Amino acid sequence: MKGYDPLERALQWEKEVYGSGDPSSVHSALRSKAACYEEASCFEDALLTLDRIRLYLLSPEEQSEVLLSKARCCFKTGDAGAALGYLEESGRADDFPDIYSVLLASSWRFSESREKALVFAGEDEIRREAVVNIFKKAPRPRKEGTATFLSFFPPAGQIYLGDPLRGIGTMLLNAGVAGFTVVELVNGNWITGILGGGVLLNETFFKANLQHNLSRVEEVNSDSVKEFAYSLRELLESFGKQD
Numbered sequence: 001m002k003g004y005d006p007l008e009r010a011l012q013w014e015k016e017v018y019g020s021g022d023p024s025s026v027h028s029a030l031r032s033k034a035a036c037y038e039e040a041s042c043f044e045d046a047l048l049t050l051d052r053i054r055l056y057l058l059s060p061e062e063q064s065e066v067l068l069s070k071a072r073c074c075f076k077t078g079d080a081g082a083a084l085g086y087l088e089e090s091g092r093a094d095d096f097p098d099i100y101s102v103l104l105a106s107s108w109r110f111s112e113s114r115e116k117a118l119v120f121a122g123e124d125e126i127r128r129e130a131v132v133n134i135f136k137k138a139p140r141p142r143k144e145g146t147a148t149f150l151s152f153f154p155p156a157g158q159i160y161l162g163d164p165l166r167g168i169g170t171m172l173l174n175a176g177v178a179g180f181t182v183v184e185l186v187n188g189n190w191i192t193g194i195l196g197g198g199v200l201l202n203e204t205f206f207k208a209n210l211q212h213n214l215s216r217v218e219e220v221n222s223d224s225v226k227e228f229a230y231s232l233r234e235l236l237e238s239f240g241k242q243d
Contacts, residue, residue: 010036010045027053027062034069043073064090075099080106080229098236106229110138113232120236127239134235139224147213157213161220170209 013033017026030053037046050070055063067090074083084103087093093100097120104113114135121127142161151157154171158164 006036006040007042010040010049023054023057027058031066031069034073038069038073041076043076047073047077064092068092075103098240101236102229102233105138105232106225108141108225110135117232117236121239130235134232137228137231139221139228141221141225142217144214144217147217148210151210151213154209157209161213161216163216 010033013029013036016029017033030049034046034049037043037049047070050066050073053066055066058066067086071083071086071090074080074086080103084100084107087096087100087103094116097116101113101116101120104110104116114131117131117135118128121131147157147160150160155164155166155168158166158168158170
């Protein structure tokens with residue numbers, strides 16, 4: 001529509017909110033304002049507006065619509081966990097098997113995600129096979145305990161976290177420090193060997209190796225599940241394009 005500005009319209013709806021003492025009118029204005037923000041791709045502003053709505057004053061159908069709007073906005077902002085929570089709370093998650101599948105995958109709920117993806121694929125055998133194959137590549141979460149144990153055997157810890165080149169570099173660095181310590185001790189330089197070697201090993205083994213690996217576990221898990229969810233989303237979107 002010529003001359004239409006969704007943000008300007010959102011401001012007009014806010015005036016309706018302050019100009020009305022009727023809860024029904026207030027909530028209607030807030031929902032309309034949030035819709036304007038969504039249209040303008042201002043999803044965080046839309047969420048803030050929707051948060052002002054008192055769900056207990058709405059009918060079950062209206063509550064479901066508001067929760068779906070929140071899920072949509074969270075999905076657009078990349079907050080998959082919140083989007084999944086709102087979608088399931090709406091009671092209509094099964095109406096959107098493709099989005100539901102992607103959000104479940106983002107939360108490591110691969111079995112449920114696979115089930116919803118197959119529902120979206122329908123009876124088409126090629127699509128169903130594509131879904132089955134992609135879930136064969138679903139990542140496995142890395143564990144801090146395993147990363148800690150393997151870190152004592154460089155480069156095993158780094159390989160476990162998908163960074164073998166850094167592991168090789170760390171192994172060589174630790175070997176060099178250990179060699180320096182042994183040489184100093186053999187030559188009778190006890191202070192240099194013990195203190196110097198200890199300081200260097202603290203930097204190369206504990207900080208650059210053990211602590212670094214532990215700090216990487218959450219990052220690696222987050223990156224791997226996001227990458228998988230993105231690939232799944234692309235696959236399911238391709239089904240829709242084919243239709």
